[in-house]
Amino acid sequence: MVLGLTSTVAYGRAAEREADVPTAAAQVLTWTAGDAIDRYASFPTTAVAGPTTIVFENSTATGNTTGMPHTLTFDVSDPEYNHDVPLNILANPNDDQGGKHSVEVTLTPGRYRFHCTIPGHGQMQGILTVTDPGGEDTTAPETSAKVEGEKNADGAFIGHATVTVSATDAGTGVDKVEYAVGADGPWQPYTAPVMVHETGTHKIRYRATDKAGNAAAEKAVD
Numbered sequence: 256m257v258l259g260l261t262s263t264v265a266y267g268r269a270a271e272r273e274a275d276v277p278t279a280a281a282q283v284l285t286w287t288a289g290d291a292i293d294r295y296a297s298f299p300t301t302a303v304a305g306p307t308t309i310v311f312e313n314s315t316a317t318g319n320t321t322g323m324p325h326t327l328t329f330d331v332s333d334p335e336y337n338h339d340v341p342l343n344i345l346a347n348p349n350d351d352q353g354g355k356h357s358v359e360v361t362l363t364p365g366r367y368r369f370h371c372t373i374p375g376h377g378q379m380q381g382i383l384t385v386t387d388p389g390g391e392d393t394t395a396p397e398t399s400a401k402v403e404g405e406k407n408a409d410g411a412f413i414g415h416a417t418v419t420v421s422a423t424d425a426g427t428g429v430d431k432v433e434y435a436v437g438a439d440g441p442w443q444p445y446t447a448p449v450m451v452h453e454t455g456t457h458k459i460r461y462r463a464t465d466k467a468g469n470a471a472a473e474k475a476v477d
């Protein structure tokens with residue numbers, strides 16, 4: 256994996272031409288190709304969203320001894336992937352740039368599928384996963400609960416039932432998990448599985464909040 260991160264402002268001729276624009280791409284991502292037609296010689300798999308310089312080099316320096324052309328193309332046709340960057344760079348060691356090309360793009364969070372469109376090169380492909388640079392977490396935790404205990408033939412719990420609440424948060428992490436007994440019982444911190452002894456139907460409500468303050472919608476089990 257080659258993931259170049261540089262803090263310099265100027266990159267290449269585009270930045271020089273627009274010297275009054277202070278925010279040139281701070282992130283440089285480099286793909287290289289050589290003689291192989293089934294894989295890029297090197298490629299990034301992760302990046303952060305924002306202005307990015309994409310470099311595609313298919314030259315003698317990157318192992319191309321045959322003059323084989325390759326493309327670096329972002330798939331914009333598959334709805335499963337980001338399609339906001341219609342990148343399509345064709346490079347070969349004998350082109351007017353010596354096989355080294357760069358373009359400025361803006362990446363957004365999500366996944367980009369990249370591939371080489373030269374016939375027969377279908378295996379030259381991969382996924383670039385782009386995340387939010389600030390790690391800004393706007394997604395609430397995922398919550399679920401399971402009820403365990405011995406059941407009778409009708410499926411009702413006998414003796415007692417145990418409610419286990421779980422919460423996960425991919426961003427900042429889970430800050431707190433709470434539960435409440437009944438339709439209007441008070442919220443209390445969830446620290447261990449909740450045991451219900453009394454007979455009858457009981458509602459256990461639960462919710463979770465992550466460290467960024469995103470609260471998962473309240474759910475309940477009976």
Ligand SMILES: [Cu+2]
Pocket residue numbers: 292324325326371372373376379
């Ligand atoms: Cu190719």
